[in-house]
Amino acid sequence: MSETHIDHPPLSGAKLAIGTIAVSLATFMNVLDTSIANVSIPTISGNLGVSSDQGTWVITSFAVSNAIALPLTGWLSQRVGQVRLFISATVLFVIASWLCGIAPTLPVLLLARVLQGAVAGPMIPLSQSLLLAAFPRAKAPVALALWSMTTLTAPVAGPILGGWISDNYTWPWIFYVNIPVGILAIAGTWLIFRDRESVTHKLPIDKLGLVLLVIWVGALQIMLDKGKDLDWFNSPVVIALAATSAIAFVYFVAWELTDRHPIVDLSLFKLRSFSAGTIALSVAYGLYFANIVLLPLWLQTDVGYRATDAGLVLAPAGLVAVALTPFTGKLVGRIDPRLIASVSLLAFAACFFWRANYTSDVDTRSLMIPTLIQGIGLATFFVPLLGITLSGLPASRIAAASGLSNFLRILCGGIGTSIFQTAWDHRSIRHHAQLNEVTTSYNPAFQQFTSQVQRIGVDHQQAYGVFNRVMDQQAALLGVDDLFYISGILFVALIALIWIAKRPGHGGGGDASAAASGAH
Known part of the structure; x- marks a missing residue:
């Protein structure tokens, strides 16, 4: 074990404010980059002289490397240290963004996107861990609320900003915007957190576990991104990818559960609250993300909206969520988070049941009202579910648990999007x-x-x-209404899963804040 500072006191005053802003900027930049390129693919493809199908690899390459890197966060942070890993990842993310912007050809752009996705992996879970450690134990829900505000607004802002930049500037600027934001995040994080490094351990490298992880996640992610274009299981390529992913996954699980130093800590799923919270969070996020892709797509292809206008329809949800999330952070400390999470899922269900009644003459008002209801769901979504997921964990396992939970959440976002787009076609x-x-x-x-x-x-x-x-x-229209209705039913069904978990702070196990208070 290397010599480290162990028991750092919580931050306060200006240091807490600067540290929170710095970490939040890095998180916002990271999440924004997962969606900002989506609407710019036609422009990028045209500029680089490739087809739109080839251009979609700009999204796929980032998603694959990001999905592989996310569950490695716990292992990497134990070897490198949380602060060093977070700052290094942010520095490399900025460099990768610059390389994306100057890329003269598609292969160079794809290499830069692979690097960008890989270093983006640890940033989100570590931002949670650093914020939890910086706040006083009693204010942990506020820390999670501030974190979730950046995570909620970025997916909404991404398509709007990407469309606006593509329309008014050149496509490299969708990557260049990361540079000033990243520099501010790096400077603020180094200034506040450089003396708050976590304990490190020289763990052996689980080489076989890493190889199996790369194979099954990579094959699955490519299958999800390309399945629709290849007509899914009518394509031998998709069948081969599915078989490869399934076989590698089975071996991966068997190996990780028996290895002394696994690269991904699957034993976390033995904890009831972690399992219930992670599954509920991941499935709900998958439904939400699939729908925020589906709604603008339908508005553009069948209702006649421009890309920017379709993105603006979703904007009120982000604004409502930002306004209400701080109140959620205060409520979590006083009310059973399972109850607050149930309210969130009911709000999502109400939103999608409303949308399931859309007709061909749907107007802007009818589009906006359920979006406002969705904002209430978003505001009460992340904070209680993260509290449930991380409850009862010792400080040393927070980064690993956060990395694994975020990995499954983002993976479910990709799975949900693929399923919904295919289901929409079939319906x-x-x-x-x-x-x-x-x-x-x-x-x-x-x-x-x-x-x-x-x-x-x-x-x-x-x-x-x-x-x-x-x-x-x-x-x-009828097809999209079907999917809205199914989404509403699934959100209601997820409520039962939340109540399988123990109440954080009750039934033996402390809570996320207690764990975080020692995660230094």
């Missing part, structure tokens, strides 16, 4: 076929529509084409 095709069954020359509505269209100067065949496009839009 739309089914609804189109059902609508087409009643579209005959004997249907008065069909006759009236084609007659009206023909009056503006199109022939009979063109009128049929116009009607088919209307049916496409209606089928897409």
Whole structure:
């Protein structure tokens, strides 16, 4: 064990404020980068002279390396130290962002994105750990509330900012914006946390565990990102990726549970609160993330919204969440967090049940009101669920638990998005076929529509084409309504999972704040 400072007191005053802002800026920059490039893929592809399909590897390369690095956080922080690892990762993230911006070709850009994703992995879980350690034990829920504010606003801001930059500047600026933010985060973190390093251990490297992790996570992530384009299990490539991932995963679990120094601490799942909290958090986040991808996509492809306007529809949710989250942090210390988390899931359910009734003449007001309700769900989502997940853990396991929990959360976000996009296609095709069954020359509505269209100067065949496009839009609407309704049901069902967990601070185990108070 290396010589380290062990018992650091909580921060206060200006030091606490600067440290919180610095860590939050790094987190915001990290989360923003997972979504900011999505809307800019057509622009990037056109500038680099590649197809849009090839351009999507800009997203895939980041996601794969990020997913692999996240669960390694606990092991890396024990070897390197939490503060050194966080600052090093942030420095490399800024450098990688600059390399992305100056990349002259797609292969160079992809290499830079792989580096960016890999170093981004430890930043989010370590930001949680550093904030928990900096705040007084009684204020741990406030620390989690401040952390969650940056995590909630970044996915909403990413598509809006990415679209605006692509429309008004050149695409490299979606990466260059990280540089000034990152420099401020690095300076603030070094200034406040440099003398608050955690205990380090010279652990042996679990080489086989690392190789198996890279194989199963990499294969799964590529399958999720490319499955829709390759027609899923009708493609031998997808079948091969699925088989590779499944076999490597089974060996990975068996090895990690028996190795003396596992690279990922799977024994955390023996803890009831960690398992229940992590699964509820991950599945709920997967549903939420899939829907914030699905809604703008539907608005752009079938309702006629521009990319920026579609992103703005989601903006009120982030604003409401930022306004209410500090109050959630105060409530968690007084009210059972399982109850607050249940309110969050009910708010999400109400939002999606409302959206499940959308019609083809949906207006901006009808889009905005459930978004405001979603903001209430977001404000009461992360703080109590993180408290439940990290409850009862000793200080030494906080970073590993946070890394593993965040890994599963982000993985579920990718899984949810892939499932929902594919399900939307299938439901739309089914609804189109059902609508087409009643579209005959004997249907008065069909006759009236084609007659009206023909009056503006199109022939009979063109009128049929116009009607088919209307049916496409209606089928897409019905398909998206189905998924909204299913989302509402699943959010209600997740409430039962939360109550399997113990109440933090009760039933033997302390809480996240207690654990964090010694995590130095």
